[in-house]
Amino acid sequence: MEATKVSLKLFIDKKSRRVLFAEADKEFVDFLFSILTLRVGAVTRILKEGGGMVGCLSSLYRSIENMSVTYIQRDKDKRFLLEPNVVMPGAKVPLLLPNVGSTFRHLYKCPNQYKYSNCSSYVADDDGTICPKCNSKMDQTVTFIDPPSVIRASSSRSSEEGYVVGMVKYMVMDDLEVLALSSATLVSLLAKFNVKEIGDIEEKVVDVGMDEGVKLLKASLQSKSVLSDVFPPAKIIIAYG
Ligand SMILES: [Zn+2]
Structure with missing residues (x-):
């Protein structure tokens, strides 16, 4: 699968060698926000791989993988737990994580869907749910076709996706707080970071692909300095201090 890349402009404090914040387009912010739509099982699978x-x-994931189907309810499929679908209805976001958008998903309808028109309007996640x-x-299987919920940055995108x-720049803090970029927020941020001269800041443009996508996901679960962790500013220019 062709990898997607989106770019990100980092603003690095030359003295502390930390990323203060990043300037981002819609694509990167859409990706970050989409992390909240991932099921825990999907996160586990992505990080495990x-x-x-x-x-x-x-270990929880491995237990399900290793458990014999003898112990699994006959009408259930282990894949439902191991390959949870990533559902992002109507929201196409850049493909920066592997194994998302799997199409494995079954839904269930009432067997009387053709007899009573009221029955046909219900659909259930669980096999055997009682038709209201x-x-x-409700045991008539229908297969859910996941619309392509992820896109490549190179393909044309409408700003409604x-x-x-779109057409706005965003600021992403090191701890992933996201703000719309305005001169007022920029000024207050520079004051907050105690930046006296613009020369104290170094700009660096980085590409975010799938490797970085996985690292960002992992860091977001355990760190308050995600951008500095994933894009460590080079420590080579010691002469600055
Ligand atoms: Zn019914």
Whole structure:
């Protein structure tokens, strides 16, 4: 699969060698916001395959992988737990994480859907849910077709896709607080960071691809300085201090 890349402009404090904040377009902010839509099972799978699981979720995941189907309810499929779908209805975001958008998902309808028109308007996640109209078991499988919920940055995008509006720049703090960029926020931020001269700040443009996407996801679970952790400003220019 062709990798997506979006770019990010980092503002680095030359003295402390920390990322103060980043200037980002809509694409990066859409990606960050989409992290909140991921199911924990999807996060576990992504981080497990990226070799960087946090906490004990990987043992939980491995337990399901290793458990014989003898112990799993006959009408359930382990894949539902191991390959949870990433559902981002109507919100296309840049593809910066692997294994998202899997199409495995079944839904269930009432067997009387053709008999009573009221029954046809219900759909359930769980096999055997009782139809609220006729009390039958909803066990007619329908397959959910996940619309392509992720896109490549190179493809044409309308500004209505994703979560935030385009044509605006955003500021992303080191702890992933996101703000719309305005001269007022910029001035108050520079004051907050005690930046006296613009020369104290170094700008650096970085590419964010899938590797960085996984690192950002992992860091967001365990760090308050995500941008500095994922894009460590080079420590080579010691002469500045
Ligand atoms: Zn029904």
